[in-house]
Amino acid sequence: MEVKARAPGKIILSGEQAVVHGSTAVAASIDLYTYVSIKILPSTENDDRLTLQLKDMALAFSWPVGRIKESLSSLGGPFPSTPTSCSTASMKLILALVEEQNIPEAKISLASGVTAFLWLYTSILGFKPATVVVTSELPLGSGLGSSAALCVAFSAALLACSDSVNVDMKQQGWLIFGESELELLNKWAFEGEKLIHGKPSGIDNTVSTYGNMIKFRSGNLTHIKSSMPLKMLITNTKVGRNTKALVAGVAERTLRHPDAMNSVFNAVASISEEMANVIQAPALDDLSITAKEEKLEELMEMNQGLLQCMGVSHASIETVLQTTLKYKLASKLTGAGGGGCVLTLLQTLLSGTIVHKVIAELESCGFQCLIAGIGGNGAEICFSASS
Ligand SMILES: Nc1ncnc2c1ncn2[C@@H]1O[C@H](COP(=O)(O)OP(=O)(O)OP(=O)(O)O)[C@@H](O)[C@H]1O
Numbered sequence: 001m002e003v004k005a006r007a008p009g010k011i012i013l014s015g016e017q018a019v020v021h022g023s024t025a026v027a028a029s030i031d032l033y034t035y036v037s038i039k040i041l042p043s044t045e046n047d048d049r050l051t052l053q054l055k056d057m058a059l060a061f062s063w064p065v066g067r068i069k070e071s072l073s074s075l076g077g078p079f080p081s082t083p084t085s086c087s088t089a090s091m092k093l094i095l096a097l098v099e100e101q102n103i104p105e106a107k108i109s110l111a112s113g114v115t116a117f118l119w120l121y122t123s124i125l126g127f128k129p130a131t132v133v134v135t136s137e138l139p140l141g142s143g144l145g146s147s148a149a150l151c152v153a154f155s156a157a158l159l160a161c162s163d164s165v166n167v168d169m170k171q172q173g174w175l176i177f178g179e180s181e182l183e184l185l186n187k188w189a190f191e192g193e194k195l196i197h198g199k200p201s202g203i204d205n206t207v208s209t210y211g212n213m214i215k216f217r218s219g220n221l222t223h224i225k226s227s228m229p230l231k232m233l234i235t236n237t238k239v240g241r242n243t244k245a246l247v248a249g250v251a252e253r254t255l256r257h258p259d260a261m262n263s264v265f266n267a268v269a270s271i272s273e274e275m276a277n278v279i280q281a282p283a284l285d286d287l288s289i290t291a292k293e294e295k296l297e298e299l300m301e302m303n304q305g306l307l308q309c310m311g312v313s314h315a316s317i318e319t320v321l322q323t324t325l326k327y328k329l330a331s332k333l334t335g336a337g338g339g340g341c342v343l344t345l346l347q348t349l350l351s352g353t354i355v356h357k358v359i360a361e362l363e364s365c366g367f368q369c370l371i372a373g374i375g376g377n378g379a380e381i382c383f384s385a386s387s
């Protein structure tokens with residue numbers, strides 16, 4: 001039996017970075033997914049292995065299960081129904097197992113994803129031999145929540161293989177977990193995110209788990225129902241960055257200027273609340289949709305200004321902003337900033353010619369543009385007979 005899970009990436013419409021400091025943020029899932037498949041293997045006398053294949057990177061890591069057991073059995077577990085944080089001592093042991101794999105220097109940023117995998121795998125399933133395969137449609141380290149989608153997809157597939165969740169394996173196609181399973185899965189994914197991000201707010205794993213559109217504040221989620229079509233152009237500057245370092249940079253700035261930064265975070269919270277209200281307010285005709293879109297554009301620009309204040313914009317992001325402004329379009333960075341992706345609102349009545357022109361100009365700068373579907377399902381699992 002093979003268990004597959006998929007988890008979507010996300011865009012943050014308002015409130016990234018500030019959400020780590022308790023502000024409200026608004027996020028939505030996008031229809032780009034990370035997929036994880038797990039095949040539990042029958043135990044053999046002495047050749048049991050746990051293998052992780054990162055298909056898109058053409059990388060595979062493999063550990064003898066006995067080696068993992070020898071190293072980590074002191075941690076206890078498995079404990080699938082009780083998400084726990086990885087202690088410093090466990091972290092050291094897991095890092096040693098990751099280091100043994102000699103990840104090429106050029107791909108060393110993947111080490112944190114592999115670390116999260118080993119922690120989630122051993123915590124949820126213990127020491128079973130298996131082959132785990134990862135593929136993703138998301139660009140990594142670009143602000144579209146690749147780390148959260150990875151942790152959510154791992155947790156979903158692992159929980160589906162564990163005895164702690166009740167799922168009907170005979171059902172066909174993609175299945176959604178029940179409410180209590182989703183809560184458990186989200187908690188485990190958050191533990192994985194902590195290993196990749198350092199201090200995540202939990203918004204990325206939450207929107208990837210539940211899908212649709214959410215308002216999020218201090219660990220609490222409110223589902224949002226949009227009353228208007230929302231079309232966003234996503235421009236990937238292709239400037240690599242790392243969420244952990246950017247979040248740490250904002251925390252340091254906050255220590256240096258606590259009053260000023262807290263005022264910035266409060267302003268962001270008001271922008272996010274207003275944005276959520278605008279998105280949900282009934283839109284009766286084209287005119288009111290246009291009025292709502294204009295409000296969203298202004299709020300996006302205000303949020304971008306505050307992100308600049310936090311020190312997470314970047315020359316490449318500024319180039320996207322200037323380019324889209326030439327066409328009177330409003331943009332803001334999405335995710336941690338420092339490069340990565342930028343969102344541009346495409347108004348419902350905007351002509352196709354303008355959209356083509358702005359995309360052509362952005363692509364001539366070396367950026368990559370895409371228009372993703374917004375607000376689809378969250379994590380899903382699927383069972384198939386293994387070949
Ligand atoms: N498909 C994947 N395979 C292996 N590792 C992955 C994968 N997706 C994400 N990761 C891990 O997550 C890291 C990127 O996470 P990071 O939080 O920096 O960016 P992001 O999640 O794409 O953007 P943001 O957090 O701003 O939304 C990678 O360096 C890698 O360690």
Ligand SMILES: C[C@@](O)(CCO)CC(=O)[O-]
Pocket residue numbers: 012015016017018019020143145197199200201202203204243247334335336
């Ligand atoms: C930068 C940040 O706010 C969003 C990253 O997508 C980090 C987080 O909330 O965990």
Ligand SMILES: [Mg+2]
Pocket residue numbers: 145146147148197204243
């Ligand atoms: Mg991330």
